[in-house]
Amino acid sequence: MTRNKILFAIALVVIGTLVYFFAGSHDSSPAPSPNHLSITTTAGNYGLFIDNDDNVYFSTQDANVRNIIKTYLTEQKNYPYEITDAENYGRSLVFYYTKDVFIWASRSDWADRNSLTSFSMRDMKTGEDIGDCGIYKEAGLYKDENLLLSATIIDTGYDIKQGVCLYERGAPNFTYVDLTPELVSSETLFNDPEGRNLRANIKDVNVDKRTLVVDVYDEEKKDAEGNHPYKRSIEVSY
Numbered sequence: 001m002t003r004n005k006i007l008f009a010i011a012l013v014v015i016g017t018l019v020y021f022f023a024g025s026h027d028s029s030p031a032p033s034p035n036h037l038s039i040t041t042t043a044g045n046y047g048l049f050i051d052n053d054d055n056v057y058f059s060t061q062d063a064n065v066r067n068i069i070k071t072y073l074t075e076q077k078n079y080p081y082e083i084t085d086a087e088n089y090g091r092s093l094v095f096y097y098t099k100d101v102f103i104w105a106s107r108s109d110w111a112d113r114n115s116l117t118s119f120s121m122r123d124m125k126t127g128e129d130i131g132d133c134g135i136y137k138e139a140g141l142y143k144d145e146n147l148l149l150s151a152t153i154i155d156t157g158y159d160i161k162q163g164v165c166l167y168e169r170g171a172p173n174f175t176y177v178d179l180t181p182e183l184v185s186s187e188t189l190f191n192d193p194e195g196r197n198l199r200a201n202i203k204d205v206n207v208d209k210r211t212l213v214v215d216v217y218d219e220e221k222k223d224a225e226g227n228h229p230y231k232r233s234i235e236v237s238y
């Protein structure tokens with residue numbers, strides 16, 4: 001066998017090996033999206049409302065929670081100085097999750113566990129918002145082991161609805177009760193709906209009877225301190 005034939009044979013072997021390698025790699029299943037989370041359903045807080053003190057990123061023992069916050073709720077930034085995990089991830093709090101959805105709360109101050117601003121729901125596979133209303137801490141937030149609710153506004157683009165948003169554990173989405181038709185022109189659940197300066201008060205929640213009471217106030221009146229006094233209450237069934 002001549003030298004040229006030997007080199008040609010070696011080249012064929014190399015080419016054949018490369019073709020086999022790439023063909024094998026294309027036959028394999030595609031790598032999962034980096035934003036697709038695999039939730040361990042038999043561990044952690046799966047399907048439960050999570051207590052605030054157990055759900056701060058830098059102290060939680062729940063790997064699912066850490067992965068959700070890292071993947072969906074932080075912006076990776078190049079800080080000019082070194083920051084801690086608490087500063088980087090501490091502004092978000094996962095309040096509830098299943099394999100399909102999670103409810104998260106934003107915090108105005110990473111160092112203050114009680115500085116929650118609002119709750120909303122996101123898709124676990126994409127991280128995108130899917131809830132049609134939010135849960136606002138300022139608007140009479142109420143929760144027990146199975147129920148999370150508050151007075152809430154929904155901006156439809158044409159008008160602003162005022163009512164109650166609630167989430168019952170295990171439900172696929174929020175439930176919204178529109179109270180706008182029951183309000184007269186001088187009444188509102190909120191001081192400034194567009195600015196979300198929420199002042200509503202939720203009380204007398206009866207989980208067994210599925211009722212609650214929402215205070216409304218007259219937006220045309222103010223007390224000596226500039227607050228709008230509550231005018232009356234509306235009973236809500238859900």
